[in-house]
Amino acid sequence: AEFVALSRQTPIVRYLELPLGDPDLAVKPPIRVLGLIANPAGVPTLDIEREQRKLTQALQPLGDKVELVWLPGQTVQDLQAALQGGPWHVFHFVGHAAADGGSGEGVLLLADEQGNPDPLTATQLGRLLADQRTLRLVVLNACQGAKGNEQSLFSSLAASLVRRGLPAVLAMQYDISDQAAVEFTGSFYGALAANLPIDAASSEGRKAIASLDTAEWGTPLLIMRAPDGVIWDVREPRALPRAAIGGAVAAALVIIGLLAFIALQVRPAPVQPMTGAFNIAVADFGEIDPDSGRVKSTRAATQASQLLFNGLQQQLQDSQQIVPLLSDKIRIRHDSTTPLIKGSTAAEREKNVAELARTLNAQIVIYGNVVAGENGDDLQIQFYVSPQESEKEFNALLGSQALGGKVRLPTSFSGAGALTNISADKPLALRSRIIFWLTVALTQDLLGEPDQALATLQQAEQDLTDWEESDGKELLYFLQGREYLFLEQYDDARTAFARAAAINPAYARAEVALGSVNAVVSNKQEADAERVADGSALRQAIDAQQQGISAAEAGNDAFTAALAKAALAQSMDVLCISQLNLGQIEQAANACQDALNIANEAVAYFSDTQENRIYAQALLGQGLAHFGLNYVSDASGDREQALADLTAAESAFQACIDQGPLAEFDKVLQNSVIGKGCQEGLSQVQDRREQLQEN
Structure with a gap:
C-alpha cells in the first residue's frame, strides 16, 4: 500500500x-x-x-x-x-x-x-x-x-x-x-x-x-x-532569431519616421502654395451671463473688440518696414459680417466660430468674452485657427486657444456704458501686436518658408519686450519649436517646446510636440539598447506624451488627448519592438499591450470624426501593437495566438488603407501614413504569416 x-x-x-x-x-x-x-x-x-x-x-x-x-x-x-x-x-x-x-x-x-x-x-x-x-x-x-x-x-x-x-x-x-x-x-x-x-x-x-x-x-x-x-x-520562452524579427523592426523604423509628425503634421513642402490673402476676422466681443452661460452683446465689450482691431490695422500699416511684401497678403476684417460668437458652452461657441471662419474664408478668427470675477470683470481673448481647404492638413494650432491671461477691465466698465477708462487699452494693444506677429509667421509658414517664419518669431521675441510669460508667451515658443522641427534643428526644437511646456504646464500641445521631436531624435540617433534605457530620447518622448494626455484631459481637451494617445501608442510600439530585438520578451509584452490599449482609445475617438489622417495613424499604432504581440505569443509557444495577433494587425492596417479613398487630396495621408506605413505593415503581416505557417 x-x-x-x-x-x-x-x-x-x-x-x-x-x-x-x-x-x-x-x-x-x-x-x-x-x-x-x-x-x-x-x-x-x-x-x-x-x-x-x-x-x-x-x-x-x-x-x-x-x-x-x-x-x-x-x-x-x-x-x-x-x-x-x-x-x-x-x-x-x-x-x-x-x-x-x-x-x-x-x-x-x-x-x-x-x-x-x-x-x-x-x-x-x-x-x-x-x-x-x-x-x-x-x-x-x-x-x-x-x-x-x-x-x-x-x-x-x-x-x-x-x-x-x-x-x-x-x-x-x-x-x-x-x-x-x-x-x-x-x-x-x-x-x-x-x-x-x-x-x-x-x-x-x-x-x-x-x-x-x-x-x-x-x-x-x-x-x-x-x-x-x-x-x-x-514553457521556456523560445529565443527568437534576430532575422525572425527583422520584419517587425523594418516596419517599426518606417513608422517611427512618421511618429514625429502625428502631432505637428510636418509637410516636406506645401501641398499647394497659398495664393490668396491671409484673412483675419475680429468678431464682436460679448459678455457671458453668469446664470445662463449665454453670451450677450454689450456696448463696452464691442468697444474692446474695436480697440483690438484698431491695433491690428495699425500694425498692418506699419508692416512694410518690418516684413516687406507681406502687407498685400494679409486682410483684417471687423464689420457687420463679424458678429458676436454666441453659445452657452465653450463647445457651442467653438462650433459657431468655426462656421464663421468657413463663411468668411478666414484663417484666424479672434473673439473674446467678458467674465465676471470676484474682484471685477475680466476679458478673455481667444483665437480660432481654421483648417486650410487647400491642404486639408491637421495643424497643431487648429481650434480655439486662449491668447494669454485674462485682461482686467477698469472699474468704470459697465455693460450698458462705454469703456471710458483707457487702462484696458494697453493690454489690448499688446495682444493686437502679438496676433500680428503670429499672423506674419503663419503666413510665411503657409508659403513654405519655415526659415522666414522662424526669423519672424525670433524678431517678435526681441521686439515685444512687454510680452510677459503670463500673457500666453508659451505660444511663441511653441511656434518656434514647430519651425525648428520643419528645419530639422532638433535640439533647438526640443528646447523651444520644453520652454513652452514649462511656462504653461497645462498647455497639452507643447507636451505632445515635445514628445514628437524626442521620437524623431530617437529614430535618428538611438539603437535598440539605447532606446530601452532610462533617460533615452524614446523614454522622454513617452513621458512627454503621457504628460500631454494628462494636461489635455485636465483641460477637457478631448481632441488633443486622443491625438497624444495616438502618438504615445506608436512610441510604445517602437519600445516593444526594440525590446523584442533584445530578447526582453516580458517587457515587450507589457509595452505592446500598453500600446494596444492606448491605440484602441485613440481609434475609438477618431472613428467618429472627419480626421481621416489621424484616424489612419491611430489604426497604424493599433496594427503595430498587434504585430509586436504576435512575436510575444510565438516566443511563449502559443502559435495559435500569434496567428490571431496577425489577423488583428491585418485588420487594423487594412482599415488604415481604407481611409485613402475618403481623402484623396491629402498627400501626406496617401504617401506617408498609408504608403510608407500601413501598406508596408500589411506586407509584413503577410510575410510573417507565411513564416509561421512554414514553421
Whole structure:
C-alpha cells in the first residue's frame, strides 16, 4: 500500500468530477507563488519569520524556476491588491482555520485593520481568485501547533475551493514537522516546475518525506478536478532569431519616421502654395451671463473688440518696414459680417466660430468674452485657427486657444456704458501686436518658408519686450519649436517646446510636440539598447506624451488627448519592438499591450470624426501593437495566438488603407501614413504569416 501511495504512476488524490472549462494552460517560468501568513490576535501566535524561512528554504534549490513573493499584509484588502500585481500561479496560505458559527463551514482566519480575526470563507476566497486566470493551485498549510479540528477544516476548505472552480488545492491534513515540510515543498514545487502533472508532483513530495523514515508522507492531501492532473504547461520562452524579427523592426523604423509628425503634421513642402490673402476676422466681443452661460452683446465689450482691431490695422500699416511684401497678403476684417460668437458652452461657441471662419474664408478668427470675477470683470481673448481647404492638413494650432491671461477691465466698465477708462487699452494693444506677429509667421509658414517664419518669431521675441510669460508667451515658443522641427534643428526644437511646456504646464500641445521631436531624435540617433534605457530620447518622448494626455484631459481637451494617445501608442510600439530585438520578451509584452490599449482609445475617438489622417495613424499604432504581440505569443509557444495577433494587425492596417479613398487630396495621408506605413505593415503581416505557417 505504501508503494502504491508513493508512486507517481499511482498517485493518491481526491478527484472531484467537475467540469474544468477551457483553461489557458501555458505558463511562462518562473512559477509565481504568492505567499500569505495570517497571524491575527486571539489565536495561537505564529512565528512568522520561521514560517517564511521554512518555505523560502524549501524553494531555494529551485533557483529562478519558482518565484516566491510574500504578501506584506494580512487583510482581505491586502490580498485583493496583491492579486492585481500578477500573474500568479499559486496562492500559498499559512495560518489558522476555524468553523463558521452559522454554517459550520471552514474559514481561513485573516486579520482586519485592527489585527483581529477576519474569517474568509471558501466562497469569498473563490470570488477573489475568480479573475486570476493564471492561478491554478492553492496550498493550505496549517501552521505547527494547529489543533486537530483545524486540520480537518483545511481539508474541507480544500474541497470547497475545488467545487468553486479551482483546478487543484493541496492541504496539510495533519500537523507536520519542519523537516518533512521542507522536503515535501521543495520536491513538490520542483516537480511542478519540471512540468509534471500535479498528482505526480504530490507523489514526488511524499517520496521525499518517506526518505526521512517517517509516516508523515500521508499528511499532504491533494484534491483536484483536472482528470489528467495537468493544471499548466510550463514553457521556456523560445529565443527568437534576430532575422525572425527583422520584419517587425523594418516596419517599426518606417513608422517611427512618421511618429514625429502625428502631432505637428510636418509637410516636406506645401501641398499647394497659398495664393490668396491671409484673412483675419475680429468678431464682436460679448459678455457671458453668469446664470445662463449665454453670451450677450454689450456696448463696452464691442468697444474692446474695436480697440483690438484698431491695433491690428495699425500694425498692418506699419508692416512694410518690418516684413516687406507681406502687407498685400494679409486682410483684417471687423464689420457687420463679424458678429458676436454666441453659445452657452465653450463647445457651442467653438462650433459657431468655426462656421464663421468657413463663411468668411478666414484663417484666424479672434473673439473674446467678458467674465465676471470676484474682484471685477475680466476679458478673455481667444483665437480660432481654421483648417486650410487647400491642404486639408491637421495643424497643431487648429481650434480655439486662449491668447494669454485674462485682461482686467477698469472699474468704470459697465455693460450698458462705454469703456471710458483707457487702462484696458494697453493690454489690448499688446495682444493686437502679438496676433500680428503670429499672423506674419503663419503666413510665411503657409508659403513654405519655415526659415522666414522662424526669423519672424525670433524678431517678435526681441521686439515685444512687454510680452510677459503670463500673457500666453508659451505660444511663441511653441511656434518656434514647430519651425525648428520643419528645419530639422532638433535640439533647438526640443528646447523651444520644453520652454513652452514649462511656462504653461497645462498647455497639452507643447507636451505632445515635445514628445514628437524626442521620437524623431530617437529614430535618428538611438539603437535598440539605447532606446530601452532610462533617460533615452524614446523614454522622454513617452513621458512627454503621457504628460500631454494628462494636461489635455485636465483641460477637457478631448481632441488633443486622443491625438497624444495616438502618438504615445506608436512610441510604445517602437519600445516593444526594440525590446523584442533584445530578447526582453516580458517587457515587450507589457509595452505592446500598453500600446494596444492606448491605440484602441485613440481609434475609438477618431472613428467618429472627419480626421481621416489621424484616424489612419491611430489604426497604424493599433496594427503595430498587434504585430509586436504576435512575436510575444510565438516566443511563449502559443502559435495559435500569434496567428490571431496577425489577423488583428491585418485588420487594423487594412482599415488604415481604407481611409485613402475618403481623402484623396491629402498627400501626406496617401504617401506617408498609408504608403510608407500601413501598406508596408500589411506586407509584413503577410510575410510573417507565411513564416509561421512554414514553421
